[in-house]
Amino acid sequence: MVRKVACIGAGFVGGPLGTVIASQCPDIQTAVVDINPEIVDAWNSDTLPLYESGLSEMLLAVRERGHNSVRGVSSNEGHCANGLTNCNLTFSTSVEVAIEEAEIIFLCIDTPTKSTGPGEGSALDITNLEAAVRTIARVAKTDKIIVEKSTVPCGTAGTLRDLLKNEANGACHFEILSNPEFLSEGTIISDLLHPSRILIGSEMTPSGRKASDKLAEIYRKWVPDDLIIHMDLWSSELSKLAANALLAQRVSSINSLASICEETGADIDFVSTACGLDRRITRAMLQPSLGWGGGCFKKDIFCLVYLARGLGLEEVANYWASVVEINEYQKARFLKGIISHMHGCVAKKSIAVLGFAFKKNTSDTKNSAAITLVRGLLAEGAFVSVYDPLVPESKILADSTMRLSKPEPGQLQICKTAYQACTGAEAVVVATDCDDFQTPSRAIPRDSSNLNLPPTLNSRHMDERNPGLNVHMRIHKPLDWRSVVDSMQGLKLIFDGRNVLDGEYLRGLGCRYVGIGKRVA
Numbered sequence: 001m002v003r004k005v006a007c008i009g010a011g012f013v014g015g016p017l018g019t020v021i022a023s024q025c026p027d028i029q030t031a032v033v034d035i036n037p038e039i040v041d042a043w044n045s046d047t048l049p050l051y052e053s054g055l056s057e058m059l060l061a062v063r064e065r066g067h068n069s070v071r072g073v074s075s076n077e078g079h080c081a082n083g084l085t086n087c088n089l090t091f092s093t094s095v096e097v098a099i100e101e102a103e104i105i106f107l108c109i110d111t112p113t114k115s116t117g118p119g120e121g122s123a124l125d126i127t128n129l130e131a132a133v134r135t136i137a138r139v140a141k142t143d144k145i146i147v148e149k150s151t152v153p154c155g156t157a158g159t160l161r162d163l164l165k166n167e168a169n170g171a172c173h174f175e176i177l178s179n180p181e182f183l184s185e186g187t188i189i190s191d192l193l194h195p196s197r198i199l200i201g202s203e204m205t206p207s208g209r210k211a212s213d214k215l216a217e218i219y220r221k222w223v224p225d226d227l228i229i230h231m232d233l234w235s236s237e238l239s240k241l242a243a244n245a246l247l248a249q250r251v252s253s254i255n256s257l258a259s260i261c262e263e264t265g266a267d268i269d270f271v272s273t274a275c276g277l278d279r280r281i282t283r284a285m286l287q288p289s290l291g292w293g294g295g296c297f298k299k300d301i302f303c304l305v306y307l308a309r310g311l312g313l314e315e316v317a318n319y320w321a322s323v324v325e326i327n328e329y330q331k332a333r334f335l336k337g338i339i340s341h342m343h344g345c346v347a348k349k350s351i352a353v354l355g356f357a358f359k360k361n362t363s364d365t366k367n368s369a370a371i372t373l374v375r376g377l378l379a380e381g382a383f384v385s386v387y388d389p390l391v392p393e394s395k396i397l398a399d400s401t402m403r404l405s406k407p408e409p410g411q412l413q414i415c416k417t418a419y420q421a422c423t424g425a426e427a428v429v430v431a432t433d434c435d436d437f438q439t440p441s442r443a444i445p446r447d448s449s450n451l452n453l454p455p456t457l458n459s460r461h462m463d464e465r466n467p468g469l470n471v472h473m474r475i476h477k478p479l480d481w482r483s484v485v486d487s488m489q490g491l492k493l494i495f496d497g498r499n500v501l502d503g504e505y506l507r508g509l510g511c512r513y514v515g516i517g518k519r520v521a
């Protein structure tokens, strides 16, 4: 029976994963550790470092359970927020202590694209991952199971094994497992609680299988056994890259078809529905957009491309590279379309951009198509006002500003409301599929989450125990498009970069509607 685990890296993966393990396995002491004290402080404060539906409620429930516990579980060197020391979840910078105490160590460390040297711009950089494994080699005094949660180049398990062999003193045994994470931002807690599958890659040796079973034991606390799949290390590592490449390929494919629709008068929403209803195709990842973004797709596809090229499989490399190329093309095409609809010139024209995150329900802007859009509009001399319900103003400002060409003073405005952004605008661009931006006929029910969370506290109780944790709980207020259109001026164009609006309804309000892959009426 596993008693102590550690998650190294308290980012989008490590923080929520640690929280879910602690929530689902009260008998397991979970230490989430990070070298960045700011992130750790944020996890221990009322303002979490990331917004995710259900996260703060789950954290609160774990802390509450610790508060009510009479058993007095020891708590590593970290502490539960609000001084609660009995809970089974800690966030701290005590990486070495966590390593020493844990039987299973989840590596949840960032693996960005390499920015220098061989493989620059393509291969994944595992420097941070290796640094953590070096620390394990140095401080471990007992056997450890080391779990690759990070997305890694294929063969990394072997690299880490060699590193441990060379750097550890040989007194303890290390088993490396690959256990890739498939969560999506915006639905992190739900995805962790209800994963479509859990892959566990191990060496096909008795000790590899034993370690694999030990990890499966943890997941079995909340994941059905038939969803836990055991395989070899390479297959598991490759499956992660393959899954992201296939998902991104679907969006690139539908976006490439959207461009045919725009030239011919076909409607991509009909085409997407028609294809998606085929039981073999399904409707997932076929929503046309101004371009996909996020921290994972591009870097993971490039990692696959790098692998294929290294294996001499040039055609295979080119095939997957084209998924990213089509996405770049889509982003550029969307910007060009806006300029063209505004008579070939956006200079000195006011344009509102609604949504800046790479998708709804997240404050993450990594590779967001909105960044390309806003930078492009600013470079063309437009006055741009941006509103996003979750992204902080400072982040929007930093992302919108290019190194070499800065916007003129007053050219970029970050707004507190969508109405403020749209007032006086000649064009409004919906860049993120936020529920708040939907038109009435497409509006979704207010509580769309289906998290199946463990029994949570009622809101009155939450307020009393931990008022700050409520700050991220959002109430959807659908946009009043009539007021928006009334407040616009000039051309009154609405560009729907997500095809989430009802074009007919908007035209009825007196504006011109331009969707992706649709004929402009």
Ligand SMILES: NC(=O)c1ccc[n+]([C@@H]2O[C@H](COP(=O)([O-])OP(=O)(O)OC[C@H]3O[C@@H](n4cnc5c(N)ncnc54)[C@H](O)[C@@H]3O)[C@@H](O)[C@H]2O)c1
Binding pocket: 008, 009, 010, 011, 012, 013, 014, 033, 034, 035, 036, 039, 095, 108, 109, 110, 111, 128, 129, 131, 132, 149, 150, 151, 152, 181, 182, 183, 184, 185, 295, 296
């Ligand atoms: N974000 C996602 O949606 C997602 C989903 C699935 C898989 N992944 C993969 O999981 C990995 C982590 O992604 P993320 O989004 O959580 O990254 P992140 O950047 O949000 O978090 C990584 C954390 O690791 C910490 N860190 C770096 N080196 C460290 C060290 N030596 N010791 C301790 N902490 C260290 C950093 O300070 C950072 O807080 C990546 O490989 C990513 O590709 C991410």
Ligand SMILES: O=c1ccn([C@@H]2O[C@H](COP(=O)(O)OP(=O)(O)O[C@H]3O[C@H](CO)[C@@H](O)[C@H](O)[C@H]3O)[C@@H](O)[C@H]2O)c(=O)[nH]1
Binding pocket: 151, 181, 182, 183, 184, 185, 186, 244, 247, 251, 284, 285, 286, 287, 288, 289, 290, 291, 292, 293, 294, 295, 296, 297, 300, 358, 359, 360
């Ligand atoms: O039909 C669709 C679906 C998605 N998108 C866009 O595609 C991007 C990626 O979306 P999504 O896959 O939902 O978000 P991520 O959080 O990037 O999650 C992906 O990347 C993670 C990190 O590896 C994986 O764990 C997930 O399984 C994988 O879905 C976003 O910009 C979406 O707006 C579309 O344009 N159309």
